[in-house]
Amino acid sequence: MTLLRRRRNPEGRMSLADHLRELRRRVVWSVLGLLAGAVVGWFVYTRLLDVLTAPIVHIQKARGDRSIGLNFSGLTQAFSVQLKVAIFVGIILSCPVWLYQIWAFIVPGLTKRERRTSMAFIAAAVPLFVAGCLLALWTMPRVVExxxxxxPSGSFNFTNASDYLTFVTRFILAFGLAFLLPVLLVALNVAHVLPARVMIKGWRIAVMLIFVFAALMTPTPDAWTMLVLALPMVGLFYLAVGVSALLDRKRSKNDPDWRDVPDDEASPL
Incomplete structure (x- = not known):
């Protein structure tokens, strides 16, 4: 593997087999990080369950009745729910690991300077992901309510615990992943796939897709919940456009465009 890395790094070129081996290596490291985080999640399950079910408890106290609540059906469901929550915690805690693995796979053959840039991107991605998860936790009571x-009045609504926690964890992860939008866009720009001018040209489509995504990820009929997710994403999109424009300008200064040189003249190169 060391020899392989040395051979492809100078030009950043890889064969299909090398890409598959690289993908396997990145996936293995991501899974190991997730499992390590899941172990932590297993032991903090009780405290985290109190946080995730707090909206239901709040509604119970506000209404002064027990017409709603969680229902653990079956002998093994309590175990499966704890396992599901542990994996959810593993995804959150291991985000620096799998974010770096995704970045390293998208932009292979990094130079020493580009590796430092990569660490800066990861340093930005982790707080954004966590901020999205925290925003989801802040929004969750309103969504559940x-x-x-x-x-209907007089009815009972005892929700299956597995269904409720699946909904909550997916909702939180959707917010966290949505906040990674600027990191993804800048990563594509660094990989010379998506210039800033293309982002600016397609801003209307981007904003529309952001609102569609927010509407799908927030299943409540009120517009407030959708705007809580959509407006930060729009702001992050324009932030990514600005960063990409600065990177494009810096590259244009460092790499002169020889297309302006006439065919019958020798370029300075």
Whole structure:
């Protein structure tokens, strides 16, 4: 593997087999990081469950009844729910690991200077991912309240615990991944795939797709929840456009465009 890395790094070129081996290596490291985080999640399950079910407890206290709640059905569901929550914690805690593996796979053959840039991107991606998850936690009580509000008066709504925690964890992860939008766009720009001018040209489509994504990820009928996710994403999109424009300008200064030199003249190169 060392010899392989030395051979392809100067030009950043890899065969299909090398790409597959690289992908396997990145996936293995990501899974190991996830498992390590899941072990931590297994031991903090009780405290985290109190946080995730707090919206239901709040509604119970506000209404002064027990018409809603969680239901653990079956002998093994309590175990499967704890395992699911542990994996969710593993994804959150291991985000620096799998974010770096994704970045390293998208932009292979990094030079020493580019590796330092990569660490800067990861340093930006981790807080963004965590900020998205925290925003989802802040929004969650409102979402649960709206959805439980459709329960008819006098009825009981004992939600399956596995279904509820699946909904909550996916909701939180969706917010976290949505906040990685600028990192993805800048990564594509660094990889010379997506120039800033293309992002600016397609801003209308980008904003529309952001609002569609926000509407799908926030299943409540009120517009407030959708705007909580969509507006930060729009701001992060324009932030990525600005960063990419600066990178494009810097590259244009360092790499002169020889296309302006006439064919019958010798370039300074």
């Amino acid at each position: 709206v959805l439980y509000g459709f329960t």
